[in-house]
Amino acid sequence: MNESHASTWHILGAGSLGCLWAVRLARAGVPLRLILRSPERLAAYRRAGGLTLVERGAARLYPLQAQTAAEPAPIRRLLLACKAYDAADAIAGLAPRLAAGAEVILLQNGLGSQDAVAARLPQARCILASSTEGAFRDGDFRVVFAGHGHTWLGDPQDLAPPTWLADLQRAGIVHDWSLDILARLWRKLALNCAINPLTVLYDCRNGGLLEHPAEVATLCEELAELLQRCGQPSAASALHDEVQRVIQATAANYSSMHQDVAQGRRTEIAYLLGHACAAAARHRLVLPHLTTLHQRLLRHLAARGLPSH
Numbered sequence: 001m002n003e004s005h006a007s008t009w010h011i012l013g014a015g016s017l018g019c020l021w022a023v024r025l026a027r028a029g030v031p032l033r034l035i036l037r038s039p040e041r042l043a044a045y046r047r048a049g050g051l052t053l054v055e056r057g058a059a060r061l062y063p064l065q066a067q068t069a070a071e072p073a074p075i076r077r078l079l080l081a082c083k084a085y086d087a088a089d090a091i092a093g094l095a096p097r098l099a100a101g102a103e104v105i106l107l108q109n110g111l112g113s114q115d116a117v118a119a120r121l122p123q124a125r126c127i128l129a130s131s132t133e134g135a136f137r138d139g140d141f142r143v144v145f146a147g148h149g150h151t152w153l154g155d156p157q158d159l160a161p162p163t164w165l166a167d168l169q170r171a172g173i174v175h176d177w178s179l180d181i182l183a184r185l186w187r188k189l190a191l192n193c194a195i196n197p198l199t200v201l202y203d204c205r206n207g208g209l210l211e212h213p214a215e216v217a218t219l220c221e222e223l224a225e226l227l228q229r230c231g232q233p234s235a236a237s238a239l240h241d242e243v244q245r246v247i248q249a250t251a252a253n254y255s256s257m258h259q260d261v262a263q264g265r266r267t268e269i270a271y272l273l274g275h276a277c278a279a280a281a282r283h284r285l286v287l288p289h290l291t292t293l294h295q296r297l298l299r300h301l302a303a304r305g306l307p308s309h
């Protein structure tokens with residue numbers, strides 16, 4: 001057994017990305033345990049017989065071992081695969097089980113949840129991730145692998161790559177160790193802020209924003225100013241060009257925020273546009289279009305009974 005294999009992976013959250021990671025790691029022979037929300041969810045999982053992953057139209061059941069946070073065994077390696085708004089609470093329930101020097105991989109989109117988690121885990125190394133893979137749930141404990149992509153991982157406090165990247169390699173999880181993961185997360189956040197809220201407000205596919213070029217351009221200017229002020233010049237560089245490229249390349253798609261709102265699901269707004277506006281306020285930076293966009297989006301969500309955080 002090599003070093004990268006010595007530790008069992010624990011994966012909290014058997015949703016879209018949690019399932020994608022769990023199934024591929026298990027197929028590569030990596031020992032792992034899923035951590036589910038409650039005894040009721042564990043019972044439902046056992047009734048389902050495991051996780052089902054649908055790939056290229058074919059569904060396959062994987063009877064992976066699962067437990068709840070109440071299990072006593074220590075955790076040395078944890079993949080936190082819940083939504084950003086669940087991350088701090090989820091980790092609070094697990095913190096007593098984390099061994100000294102444990103490694104926690106944070107898959108959450110946006111920014112803000114990572115700091116909230118790290119503040120609760122002084123004994124652990126937190127590794128941040130940013131992924132372009134796509135998956136969605138089409139039933140309980142059933143996930144469709146919708147789009148192959150790439151995952152960047154990095155640790156702003158310690159640039160040395162962890163040994164378990166070899167597990168990801170064997171599992172076919174396409175990844176790179178990033179020496180500037182914060183720049184990647186900020187860039188993705190800025191792309192999200194320039195595209196997703198407008199698709200919700202105009203109720204359109206990404207391509208619908210081609211009809212609002214001036215609004216998109218002004219948002220990109222303000223976002224680039226914010227990134228500069230936050231010490232992220234590389235994330236600010238040529239932002240508008242990339243936003244336009246993404247709008248063109250994904251013209252037929254509905255953004256993740258649009259899908260969440262259309263299906264009455266809570267969004268991650270507080271970790272995306274909300275985080276951007278809070279950072280601007282902290283730097284006393286006046287960004288009128290971004291602020292108005294945030295207010296319009298909050299009103300839109302409130303009118304549909306969806307939370308603002």
Ligand code: NAP
Pocket residue numbers: 012013014015016017018035036037038041081082083084086089090093107108109131132133134135136137268
């Ligand atoms: P998801 O499908 O909603 O899955 C989240 C899972 O976390 C759910 O199964 C939920 O349990 C579980 N969970 C929440 N709190 C928990 C707790 N305390 N204990 C145990 N389980 C808990 O979400 P996702 O789409 O995988 O997204 C995860 C993160 O990845 C998000 O930040 C998202 O933006 C990001 N991301 C997603 C994709 C994608 O294609 N899906 C792509 C890139 C990035 P229940 O089932 O009991 O509710």
